[in-house]
Amino acid sequence: xxxxxxxxxxxxxxxxxxxxxxxxxxxxxxxxxxxxxxxxxxxxxxxxxxxxxxxxxxxxxxxxxxxxxxxxxxxxxxxxxxxxxxxxxxxxxxxxxxxxxxxxxxxxxxxxxxxxxxxxxxxxxxxxxxxxxxxxxxxxxxxxxxxxxxxxxxxxxxxxxxxxxxxxxxxxxxxxxxxxxxxxxxxxxxxxxxxxxxxxxxxxxxxxxxxxxxxxxxx
Amino acid sequence: xxxxxxxxxxxxxxxxxxxxxxxxxxxxxxxxxxxxxxxxxxxxxxxxxxxxxxxxxxxxxxxxxxxxxxxxxxxxxxxxxxxxxxxxxxxxxxxxxxxxxxxxxxxxxxxxxxxxxxxxxxxxxxxxxxxxxxxxxxxxxxxxxxxxxxxxxxxxxxxxxxxxxxxxxxxxxxxxxxxxxxxxxxxxxxxxxxxxxxxxxxxxxxxxxxxxxxxxxxxxxxxxxxxxxxxxxxxxxxxxxxxxxxxxxxxxxxxxxxxxxxxxxxxxxxxxxxxxxxxxxxxxxxxxxxxxxxxxxxxxxxxxxxxxxxxxxxxxxxxxxxxxxxxxxxxxxxxxxxxxxxxxxxxxxxxxxxxxxxxxxxxxxxxxxxxxxxxxxxxxxxxxxxxxxxxxxxxxxxxxxxxxxxxxxxxxxxxxxxxxxxxxxxxxxxxxxx
Numbered sequence: 001x002x003x004x005x006x007x008x009x010x011x012x013x014x015x016x017x018x019x020x021x022x023x024x025x026x027x028x029x030x031x032x033x034x035x036x037x038x039x040x041x042x043x044x045x046x047x048x049x050x051x052x053x054x055x056x057x058x059x060x061x062x063x064x065x066x067x068x069x070x071x072x073x074x075x076x077x078x079x080x081x082x083x084x085x086x087x088x089x090x091x092x093x094x095x096x097x098x099x100x101x102x103x104x105x106x107x108x109x110x111x112x113x114x115x116x117x118x119x120x121x122x123x124x125x126x127x128x129x130x131x132x133x134x135x136x137x138x139x140x141x142x143x144x145x146x147x148x149x150x151x152x153x154x155x156x157x158x159x160x161x162x163x164x165x166x167x168x169x170x171x172x173x174x175x176x177x178x179x180x181x182x183x184x185x186x187x188x189x190x191x192x193x194x195x196x197x198x199x200x201x202x203x204x205x206x207x208x209x210x211x212x213x214x215x216x217x218x219x
Numbered sequence: 220x221x222x223x224x225x226x227x228x229x230x231x232x233x234x235x236x237x238x239x240x241x242x243x244x245x246x247x248x249x250x251x252x253x254x255x256x257x258x259x260x261x262x263x264x265x266x267x268x269x270x271x272x273x274x275x276x277x278x279x280x281x282x283x284x285x286x287x288x289x290x291x292x293x294x295x296x297x298x299x300x301x302x303x304x305x306x307x308x309x310x311x312x313x314x315x316x317x318x319x320x321x322x323x324x325x326x327x328x329x330x331x332x333x334x335x336x337x338x339x340x341x342x343x344x345x346x347x348x349x350x351x352x353x354x355x356x357x358x359x360x361x362x363x364x365x366x367x368x369x370x371x372x373x374x375x376x377x378x379x380x381x382x383x384x385x386x387x388x389x390x391x392x393x394x395x396x397x398x399x400x401x402x403x404x405x406x407x408x409x410x411x412x413x414x415x416x417x418x419x420x421x422x423x424x425x426x427x428x429x430x431x432x433x434x435x436x437x438x439x440x441x442x443x444x445x446x447x448x449x450x451x452x453x454x455x456x457x458x459x460x461x462x463x464x465x466x467x468x469x470x471x472x473x474x475x476x477x478x479x480x481x482x483x484x485x486x487x488x489x490x491x492x493x494x495x496x497x498x499x500x501x502x503x504x505x506x507x508x509x510x511x512x513x514x515x516x517x518x519x520x521x522x523x524x525x526x527x528x529x530x531x532x533x534x535x536x537x538x539x540x541x542x543x544x545x546x547x548x549x550x551x552x553x554x555x556x557x558x559x560x561x562x563x564x565x566x567x568x569x570x571x572x573x574x575x576x577x578x579x580x581x582x583x584x585x586x587x588x589x590x591x592x593x594x595x596x597x598x599x600x601x602x603x604x605x606x607x608x609x610x611x612x613x614x615x616x617x618x619x620x621x622x623x624x625x626x627x628x629x630x631x632x633x634x635x636x637x638x639x640x641x642x643x644x645x646x647x648x649x650x651x652x653x
Contacts, residue, residue, distance in 0.1 A: 081563035092558045096235050108224045109563030
């Protein structure tokens with residue numbers, strides 16, 4: 001379970017801009033939640049804080065009853081590594097790595113032996129139908145293939161929470177549909193999926209929609 | 220993340236960024252080679268200048284070196300007293316601030332010449348300037364009858380390279396339990412018979428030599444200039460050539476008898492005064508000012524100094540380029556760092572992987588530089604490099620190695636530093652940075 005209590009995020013620039021303002025929410029295990037908002041509404045900031053890619057300025061963040069706000073950097077990194085996987089709009093693949101090597105990264109981070117890594121990676125690639133491009137460099141693959149690779153990377157680490165920031169934003173409608181289907185399948189398999197989107201049609205595919213505007217949740 | 224995975228990732232990153240790695244490696248090799256050259260030049264210059272500057276801090280033209288040209292103490296015992304009186308009068312000149320003598324051996328055939336020792340006891344100067352003076356002047360190292368003898372240690376090959384010929388087919392000079400084999404210059408032929416053994420005392424030790432051959436007349440030997448600059452040429456006619464293994468410098472430094480002196484005075488007329496005294500005591504002397512000696516030497520040093528400055532300048536530029544290349548390399552990998560981080564690699568993992576990349580590059584740079592220095596390139600340009608004051612052994616000097624290690628450790632930290640700064644930025648934004 002993810003629980004945010006009175007989370008505020010202020011970016012220390014000249015304007016002291018509040019990206020999130022007293023946000024409180026709870027996401028239960030197994031949910032598929034869509035966070036919707038316009039550009040600049042704070043949705044990416046929210047998902048970054050949930051994913052521990054950024055730290056809240058104030059408030060409390062509880063992940064499976066562990067107070068993330070009180071953890072030091074290396075403890076937070078460990079928690080993130082064990083529980084959270086990301087899918088980004090621009091795929092976030094290392095272009096000069098092959099698909100295989102990109103998918104391998106989370107397993108390297110977890111210290112999984114190389115033989116076991118191979119098994120898991122090929123399983124994930126097969127599940128997404130991209131095992132034949134395993135040795136292709138990411139820069140030489142299509143957007144749809146790259147996003148599948150990103151999803152394979154999320155699957156392979158077997159994380160409890162999947163955070164997707166505009167996962168279909170850089171894809172055409174067909175590929176976008178396929179990616180959404182994959183996210184739904186992941187959710188059905190028991191993963192908690194949190195998706196950021198500005199697309200209402202995509203948001204409707206989620207079990208719950210959270211609206212955010214100017215850093216505040218709207219109900 | 221396991222160390223093996225970090226290492227493999229680091230190697231993989233280096234391999235994938237070959238061009239950047241190659242550029243950095245070339246910059247590193249150039250920098251490390253230049254640094255070694257600079258360190259060596261600096262050490263050589265400061266070693267010699269340290270000694271000279273202790274004298275020249277007073278003023279170059281106020282230092283005078285006095286060499287006795289007459290050494291015939293044995294046949295002319297009165298000479299000892301005259302020298303003593305001569306020195307005493309010099310010392311008592313009001314405008315002489317400092318007067319000291321330095322040592323040479325007395326050279327005899329089982330008979331010690333005590334007169335010289337008496338002079339030493341009265342006027343000996345135990346100071347570092349002694350050693351520097353040996354480097355400035357061709358000082359007679361020994362006295363035999365009325366002849367001043369210079370000593371040099373080398374192997375026969377060095378003589379061959381310079382074209383110095385001997386009268387016999389000698390391939391090497393040996394040191395046995397009984398004697399040391401020596402070659403004798405043409406001016407000393409009449410004093411030393413071939414095949415005969417002579418002995419002398421050096422401090423409390425008896426040294427025996429056997430003359431195995433003579434050098435041809437006008438034997439000119441090329442020797443590197445310890446002050447830097449163009450090499451000097453030594454006429455070996457008044458020299459004894461000892462085996463290379465024979466420790467020349469200790470031998471000279473440990474000598475106990477003197478016939479040379481150094482004078483420090485502000486008096487612009489001191490040269491005349493000493494010349495008058497030398498006539499008074501009927502002692503044949505050479506009197507040279509340090510300025511005069513240095514003038515010729517320093518003229519040749521100007522080019523050497525300019526080259527050194529240029530080398531330092533290029534070294535600094537290269538180091539800046541190497542650092543900048545490393546920093547730019549890191550900053551252009553922000554996206555990659557963000558991706559690694561989002562995949563679960565910790566800050567420590569990322570920084571240590573980058574550190575391993577830098578260490579690998581550093582090692583490769585260092586190894587290639589060392590190989591480069593020791594290749595035929597150096598061998599074939601030995602004389603040019605020697606004129607620049609650079610020797611082949613610049614890497615085996617411990618101070619060079621320590622300095623090189625320190626400098627490149629700093630460079631390594633410099634290239635890791637941006638990675639640490641990267642971590643302070645929101646990783647979320649870094650993932651999308653292209």
